[in-house]
Amino acid sequence: MVVILPAEEPITKEQWRRLKWFLKRSRKARAITSALLKPMDVVLDSLQGLPGVGALTEIKDGTAALLDYAKDIDEGKLD
Amino acid sequence: MSTSEEYAPTLEDKLRLGQFLTDSRDALGEIISRLDQLAPSPALVRGETPTRDQLSLQRAWDEFNRNESILRAVSQLRSTEDTERLDQLLADHGLSGAQLEFKLSLFYRHLDRFHSAIAEFDAAPPNAGQPRRERLRSLVRRFWRRPASEPKDEPGSPPESVH
Numbered sequence: 001m002v003v004i005l006p007a008e009e010p011i012t013k014e015q016w017r018r019l020k021w022f023l024k025r026s027r028k029a030r031a032i033t034s035a036l037l038k039p040m041d042v043v044l045d046s047l048q049g050l051p052g053v054g055a056l057t058e059i060k061d062g063t064a065a066l067l068d069y070a071k072d073i074d075e076g077k078l079d
Numbered sequence: 080m081s082t083s084e085e086y087a088p089t090l091e092d093k094l095r096l097g098q099f100l101t102d103s104r105d106a107l108g109e110i111i112s113r114l115d116q117l118a119p120s121p122a123l124v125r126g127e128t129p130t131r132d133q134l135s136l137q138r139a140w141d142e143f144n145r146n147e148s149i150l151r152a153v154s155q156l157r158s159t160e161d162t163e164r165l166d167q168l169l170a171d172h173g174l175s176g177a178q179l180e181f182k183l184s185l186f187y188r189h190l191d192r193f194h195s196a197i198a199e200f201d202a203a204p205p206n207a208g209q210p211r212r213e214r215l216r217s218l219v220r221r222f223w224r225r226p227a228s229e230p231k232d233e234p235g236s237p238p239e240s241v242h
Contacts, residue, residue: 059111059136
């Protein structure tokens with residue numbers, strides 16, 4: 001992941017260790033969350049005729065888009 | 080057009096679908112409340128969290144929840160009156176019997192994994208107080224600083240425990 005840190009605030013070794021711990025878990029949790037949204041999508045897509053399901057699906061799609069964006073940034077595909 | 084007997088959803092199928100809808104809503108709520116962990120940006124490191132997109136999604140989510148329309152979908156699934164159209168819809172999309180079982184089992188397996196991954200965030204980082212290398216050094220120093228008179232692995236003496 002491209003991490004931009006302000007030069008005037010040097011990061012300590014301990015902060016860097018905690019940041020690496022956090023980013024590692026973040027990547028793992030993001031991948032698992034994206035995997036959860038797929039089977040959710042399959043069933044929600046079939047229930048579109050019911051009230052509220054369309055709106056729930058739209059929110060889910062928006063959430064998935066944000067996760068994909070974060071993944072692309074993490075992989076250096078976007079600035 | 081009538082629903083085939085073989086694929087007609089049972090009341091249990093529809094109750095499970097209702098449960099799926101509430102579980103999906105709850106899972107999405109949890110994902111949205113943890114976006115700063117799941118989708119951190121470089122701004123997060125600078126302490127500027129959450130992002131504009133995340134705030135916008137949070138507001139949309141709050142508005143969606145105020146409507147509570149998903150509860151109407153759940154009550155429609157629980158209803159036993161005038162179900163022919165709904166039964167046809169569910170049967171056409173394979174939301175009954177073994178097909179529904181398969182689709183829901185996938186969802187719930189991933190939901191369990193999601194909860195485990197989220198729980199890791201709530202736990203403290205490993206060796207939070209002291210880096211591993213420092214703990215090892217401290218252990219080695221303590222070992223070599225034992226008094227010279229202290230017996231070392233003499234036969235018959237009880238084994239020394241290392242803390």
